Structure formats: structure tokens, C-alpha cells
Amino acid sequence: MKRKLNEGDVPTPVTQSADQNAVSFSTFGLDSRLLQAIAQEGFSAPTPVQTDAIPLALEGKDILARAKTGSGKTAAYLLPILEAILRRKADNRASRESTALILVPTRELAQQVTKVVKAFCTFCAQSVTVVNLTLKTSEAVQRSLLADLPDIVVATPARISQNINTSAFSLDNVKHLVIDEADLVLSYGYEDDLQVIERAVPKGTQTILMSATMTTEVEALKGRFCHDPVVLEPKEAKEESGGVTQYVVQCGEDEKFLLAYVVFKLKLIKGKSIIFVGDIDRCYRLKLFLEQFGVKSCVLNSELPVNCRIHVVEEFNKNVYDIIIAADEHEVLGEGRAKRKAKNDTENDRIAQAPAGDPGDTGQAQKKRAKSSKRAKEYGVSRGIDFHNVSCVLNFDLPLTSRSYTHRIGRTARAGKTGMALSFSVPSSLHCKIKALSFQPAAQDEANLAQISTDQAQRGQELKPYHFDMTQVAAFRYRMNDALRAVTPTAIREARTRELRQELLKSEKLKRHFEENPEDLKGLRHDGESRAVRIQPHLKHVPGYLLPRTGAKGIVKEEVGFVGLRKETDNRRRLAKMRKMGKAKKGAKRSDPLKTFNAKGRGK
Numbered sequence: 001m002k003r004k005l006n007e008g009d010v011p012t013p014v015t016q017s018a019d020q021n022a023v024s025f026s027t028f029g030l031d032s033r034l035l036q037a038i039a040q041e042g043f044s045a046p047t048p049v050q051t052d053a054i055p056l057a058l059e060g061k062d063i064l065a066r067a068k069t070g071s072g073k074t075a076a077y078l079l080p081i082l083e084a085i086l087r088r089k090a091d092n093r094a095s096r097e098s099t100a101l102i103l104v105p106t107r108e109l110a111q112q113v114t115k116v117v118k119a120f121c122t123f124c125a126q127s128v129t130v131v132n133l134t135l136k137t138s139e140a141v142q143r144s145l146l147a148d149l150p151d152i153v154v155a156t157p158a159r160i161s162q163n164i165n166t167s168a169f170s171l172d173n174v175k176h177l178v179i180d181e182a183d184l185v186l187s188y189g190y191e192d193d194l195q196v197i198e199r200a201v202p203k204g205t206q207t208i209l210m211s212a213t214m215t216t217e218v219e220a221l222k223g224r225f226c227h228d229p230v231v232l233e234p235k236e237a238k239e240e241s242g243g244v245t246q247y248v249v250q251c252g253e254d255e256k257f258l259l260a261y262v263v264f265k266l267k268l269i270k271g272k273s274i275i276f277v278g279d280i281d282r283c284y285r286l287k288l289f290l291e292q293f294g295v296k297s298c299v300l301n302s303e304l305p306v307n308c309r310i311h312v313v314e315e316f317n318k319n320v321y322d323i324i325i326a327a328d329e330h331e332v333l334g335e336g337r338a339k340r341k342a343k344n345d346t347e348n349d350r351i352a353q354a355p356a357g358d359p360g361d362t363g364q365a366q367k368k369r370a371k372s373s374k375r376a377k378e379y380g381v382s383r384g385i386d387f388h389n390v391s392c393v394l395n396f397d398l399p400l401t402s403r404s405y406t407h408r409i410g411r412t413a414r415a416g417k418t419g420m421a422l423s424f425s426v427p428s429s430l431h432c433k434i435k436a437l438s439f440q441p442a443a444q445d446e447a448n449l450a451q452i453s454t455d456q457a458q459r460g461q462e463l464k465p466y467h468f469d470m471t472q473v474a475a476f477r478y479r480m481n482d483a484l485r486a487v488t489p490t491a492i493r494e495a496r497t498r499e500l501r502q503e504l505l506k507s508e509k510l511k512r513h514f515e516e517n518p519e520d521l522k523g524l525r526h527d528g529e530s531r532a533v534r535i536q537p538h539l540k541h542v543p544g545y546l547l548p549r550t551g552a553k554g555i556v557k558e559e560v561g562f563v564g565l566r567k568e569t570d571n572r573r574r575l576a577k578m579r580k581m582g583k584a585k586k587g588a589k590r591s592d593p594l595k596t597f598n599a600k601g602r603g604k
């Protein structure tokens, strides 16, 4: 909640309301302590969804609000709930009940919502208590947290149903139920849990559904949980992704790396960026690749413990990093797949499985995905996480669904700001040309891009081609190849384990063990220092001769049409150099240096 809307930044109204400009938070009749907190957050005026939802929610109405990502939906439902709790407390000081239940699809979101509650309760912290039930705690701890009867409980549906089933939590006193990111809750496989909750929710509970998109799932939830709800929808579809300028580049698999290098090294994109990749290995591959050019980034993926993920987002939001590389693996499962659940899940949530016989899916790939999907279940980086001040979302790997695309690009242009989304799409003729760099689901890029473009067109948005001057970009190919060669499967594996090792070092739980076994600590520390990729200092500098005469800007040609990509034939030069260094066997056939990756296989 750090970014503020400046005057003039305030987005256009979401629905038709009487003179939106005259609305201020004080017109809602909110408790002065809440108004103080709102002012402290720097919110000068309510956003359109807040303007519409807050008065209705204060009247106790059920609401289904559809508003674009980043439009301030969290405050739209939290403020009226906090107001209602404070009013009830003022009437009956003795009462201690859990009266508000906020359901979110992921742990990160639970953490985020809890933080927002606390921020709004800065001046009434004694009166309102909140518990985030998704933290990694034992059932006994959860039971005791709930026994304190916090006013607000934030959790995933699975955690709630689990606690209802063990009688640790009763919904008898719940007066407000929120399902945030309602369009995602069912696709995360929470159907059984929602059934348990549905049965336990008392009649007359005020229900608020918040969603970025209106899907059949949301319609279904509306029918099941709401009573005669007011439906708030954007006035015009145009406003949906209004602040995001969307671009697409058709390119080969290696050219994704080439363009990423050029874009970030030459700072063609100003400000902070989120790069979405399709799986965890690609997260580290890209990170290690960019690192060699002195481009620093942090990674986010479901393999990292949840506390670490939250920490990474916080660091990014504090501008410690400008680039975050996020693996959107849950998305890779596809929405349909994610619905399939496995029984006997020991964790509180279910396992999303890939269906058998999916076209293009190997058995091994399916197994791997099913295994990782349990982790991915509560991890949804493209959904709802409030990354601050993101100028650009780069879809390094194109999302598999239009809905995912909407969620991903919603990480930029938040709270009335503007932003840019750049997507790489691999034409089928260029897919699987370089095995080590290829991403299997990209085989569907053409079809997925067509679907995304159609959906965006329906929202009045267009994906324009981004014009790189590829003749200029090609000059960087030699360096790209050099850097790519250093990112071996072993390097990726090591980077992956190193990241986890660092987490072990930070672990509170292992502190005692390390005190008793200092050798283990030393070993881990030492491991952490090892470098995954051989250092090539020259790569960090961009020699002037690589740049066009007009400087870095000459690489992006807005006025020309898309320039087809062409493989540069620098192999002869490279081979000659290697021979000189005695590395290449005479007569060795290496038409493309990247093919050396093939021989070693992928780093997975």
C-alpha cells in the first residue's frame, strides 16, 4: 500500500456514479481512526470501485464487483468491514467474535491482505484483531489463534474448511464473507473446501465477491454465496487494461534471450520490470544469463518458501531490485488442469494434476508438473500480488490463457498509473529449434496469441508489434551466445540449490542445530559462496562499436514495420577464435554454438 494516486492519476469511474469527483473518503461516514489511516496511506480520493462499493457495503448489501487489477478492490471491501466492526464494538464493548472471513486463493495474498488490514487499523489496533491463518503453523497453533476469536480471519478456503472440520473454527458469528480474486478461487481447486464453507456460513451473512474478470466460476459463486447482490461492472470495457500499452514481438527461442539482454542492458525499458517465465529452471537460466551482463535480478517461484517469496516481493517493492523474474508455473498447468485434484493431500490444499494424454506432454513432464503443482497451488504470482511501481511486464514466455495474460499485465499500471506489457511469442516454425532453450508449451504460442489478441480487442485494447531494429540487435548475438554457453544445466541446478541453501541459513528453526553443529553451518556458508556461472568480465561492458550511431535508442524503431529476425553467421569467427585458443577440434561441425547445449541435455 505504498503507491499513492496523485491528483490527475485517479482512474476514470468504473461505474456510473453521481459526480465522482466530489467523492472523498470522508463522505462515507467512516470512523475517524480509519480516515486517519487512509490519510496516512496517502489515499487522497477513493478509486471508482471504492466509490461504488463502500456505500453499498456499509448498507449491508451483497456485492459482486468486477474491476480491473490494481483498481483498489482490497480497500473497497476492507474499509466497510472495518467500519462495521468498529460500530458493533462501540455498541457492545464486551463482544469478542470472529465476524469477518476473507478468503483468498494464495498465501501471498493472505499475507498482503493482512498487511492492508493492519495498515488501516493503525489507529484502532486495540479494537480490531486480525489473523492470517495461512502461515506455516501446526494445527494446534492455528487452533489457539482461532480460540482468541480474532475479528477478521484471512485464509485460503482449504485452511478454513480444515479448521471447520476439526471444530477449531465455527462460522456461526460470521457476518461478512469476502471471496477475493473470486475468479481464481475455483480454478485453484478449492471446490470441496467451498462446499464445506457454504454449509457453515450462517444465513444473512453479507457476501462480497471481488474479481478482475467475470467468468462462469464467478457466476457460480454468486449463485451459491450471494443474496440478491449488487453487481458492479466497469462502465466501458475500454477501461479494463486502459493504462497498459501492449506490445508483442514474434521471435525465436534464442532471440528471446537476445532481446532481453539488449532491452535490459541498454535500458530500453525504464523503471522496474517483472519478467514472467514458464518454469523454475527458466527463472534461473534467465537470471544467470542476465547476471553475466551485470544485469541484476531476483527470482520468485513456488520452490522458495513462502516467507522468502514475501521477502522477495518486499525487496522489489523497496526498490532493492529493478527486475523480478517470476516463474508462473501454476499458470503453466492451465486453468482446466489446475482444477483436477488429487486425494490424500497431506498439506491443507489439493494437488493440481496434468491430465493424461495431453497433446505434446510427455509422461515425465506430466509427472513433474503434478509434483510441482502441489507447491504451485498456493503460489500465484500473476494473481493479485501488489508489486509497486512496475513499468513493464515482460512475458518472456507467453501465458497459456487469455485470463492469465490479463492477470499478468495487471501487475503494471496499478492505481491509475500507466505501464507497458511486452510479450515474446514464438511462431510454430521457430519452435523447438534450439532444444536447450525451448519451452514446450510455447508450441501453442500462435493460437494463444490469437486468443489473447481477440480478447484484448474486445476490451478495446490492441497488441502492437514492438519494432526492434534486428540488424542492430544482431551485433549482440555473439555475446549472447557466449553468455548462454556459460549457463549450463549444472549452473542452473547449482543456482537453484544455492537459493534454497541461503534460505536454510536464514531459517530460525535451524538456528539451534547450527549452534550445536557449527561445521554444518560452515559447510552451508561455503556452498553459498560458490559461483554458479564462470565469470566473463568483458560481458558486463557494452563496447561502443556494438551500438548504433544514434545510441541505444537506434535499436528500437518505432517508425518501421517489424523487421524479420535472422540468424547471424558469426560462427566462423567464433570457431577461428576457439581454434586459436586450442579449444575447437579441427573439422568440428558446429553450425550453431547453441547446439552444444543439445548434447548435454536440459538442466532439469
Ligand SMILES: Nc1ncnc2c1ncn2[C@@H]1O[C@H](COP(=O)(O)OP(=O)(O)OP(=O)(O)O)[C@@H](O)[C@H]1O
Binding pocket: 001, 002, 003, 004, 005, 042, 043, 044, 045, 046, 047, 050, 067, 068, 069, 070, 071, 072, 073, 074, 075, 212, 383, 384, 385, 386, 410, 414, 415
Ligand atoms: N484510493 C486510493 N488512492 C491511492 N492508492 C490506492 C487507493 N486504493 C488503493 N490504492 C493502491 O493501489 C494499489 C492496488 O490496490 P489493490 O491491491 O487493492 O488492487 P486490486 O484491485 O485488489 O488489484 P488485484 O486485482 O491485482 O489484486 C495498492 O498499492 C494500493 O495501496
